[in-house]
Amino acid sequence: MSAAPSLPAATPAYDEAWFAARAQAGVQRLRAYDPGHDLVALRRKFGAAQLVELGSNENPYGPSPRARAAALAQLDQLHRYPDPLGADLKRALAAKHGVSGAQILLGNGSHELLMQLAQVFAAPGSEVAFSRYGFAVFALATQAAGADMRIVEALPREAAMPAGHDLDAIADAIGPRTRLVYLANPNNPTGTWFDRAALQAFLARVPAETLVVMDEAYAEMVDRGEAADFASAVELLGAHPNLIVTRTFSKAYGLAGLRVGYLLAAPGLVAVMERLRESFNVNGPALAACEAALADEAYLDSACARNAEQRTALSAALRERGLRVFPSQTNFVLVEFGADTARIESELIARGVVLRPMGGYGLGDCLRITVGDADENRRLLAALDAVRA
Known part of the structure; x- marks a missing residue:
């Protein structure tokens, strides 16, 4: 099998910078959307059943x-x-x-x-x-x-x-x-x-x-x-x-x-x-x-009711731990952790608990926590207590 032909010595390096310079102006200023952590890799590492995924605002109860x-x-x-x-x-x-x-x-x-x-x-x-x-x-x-x-x-x-x-x-x-x-x-x-x-x-x-x-x-x-x-x-x-x-x-x-x-x-x-x-x-x-x-409106109503119940319980548990929880009407809460935010988030990841860091939003002292089901929230709080001890 013959080797691929080499490029002439004068050929520019076709790297990201080279292509970006030829993109339209709006794209040159753009940074790709950050989806957070590599969840596929984390699922492989911890196993899907063990990983507590609370970073993407998904519905833990699934669809109808x-x-x-x-x-x-x-x-x-x-x-x-x-x-x-x-x-x-x-x-x-x-x-x-x-x-x-x-x-x-x-x-x-x-x-x-x-x-x-x-x-x-x-x-x-x-x-x-x-x-x-x-x-x-x-x-x-x-x-x-x-x-x-x-x-x-x-x-x-x-x-x-x-x-x-x-x-x-x-x-x-x-x-x-x-x-x-x-x-x-x-x-x-x-x-x-x-x-x-x-x-x-x-x-x-x-x-x-x-x-x-x-x-x-x-x-x-x-x-x-x-x-x-x-x-x-x-x-x-x-x-x-x-x-x-x-x-x-x-x-x-x-x-x-x-x-x-x-x-x-x-x-x-x-x-x-x-x-x-x-x-x-x-x-x-x-x-x-x-x-x-x-x-299936009945299923939607049930899922939203369970989310509201767990949101209230999770918010109360976080406040009991001395954390500031922003008011929320979603399936997540924004929580202020202060100077220890990066360390806490990193140590939670090491324990298989995924939250969403907020540095990209200019809220580097906060983490966004998806409201999980009762078991996921219990596992989150246990891990949080361990890393803040």
Whole structure:
């Protein structure tokens, strides 16, 4: 077998820097999304049954049995392309949310949709505004589009809703170049939320030509007893044509492995977004599973109720240990560990307990902890006691 021909001596080194220099300007500034730890390697090291995975905000109870059965029933159709329109799932979503099918766009997770919104509506020379400590994809989407980031300071940690969105400050930051505003309610990674009155007051201040993207990835998990004043932006779509709501099946519905999200907005906006949507971007088993999951409201309610119960118990246990726990209406809590954060996180990993470090968000003294089931939370607390002893 002959050796591969060698490159001429004058050939440049085709490394990452060489290719980056030839990328468009927005990509040159970009850093890849950080998914956290290498969970596949950790599962091999500890064994899937022994590893306590509390870093990715997954639903520990899994999906509805109906969703699982629907996905499995599609496996004999893997040689066929899925419905490119996702019509059946759109009909189910339209019925759930009281919108038309023309107001729905499906995505390969809401991540894809958040990126595409900036790709379509932002550009070099324009601005995109979002809060500090907002979802990491907001910054990635802005930079990829070549737009300027307008990062607005969050509420101070001493506030009643610490590190949450300061909606008044965000409204003040909107200028003539602001094409998009990204918000999350509840917010990842802080878990904080804002109420109906604050949302309505904010939207009233936003110019009609500025689009507001409301990421509601965790909306199903809000405990309406604890947060009776919470309101989904879906209720306000009719009054605000510049409003966009994104949701996902990855969190409350327990279908993170199938990667499905959706967007609700004015039909005209969806029509423009369809021009960029990748063909067949949601696979057949995923379409079937999500439609079945929507139909099993009892299972969703049960999973969310168990999450709320464990969130309350876990938060109380952490506070009893002298830790500051941010208020949350999600399936995770943000916890302040102070100067020992990096050591604690590292020693927990060594014990097979995975949490999410927050240095990339500018919250290096905090860890984000997914709310697990009762056994996972017990194992987390035992490991935490050991490393803090």
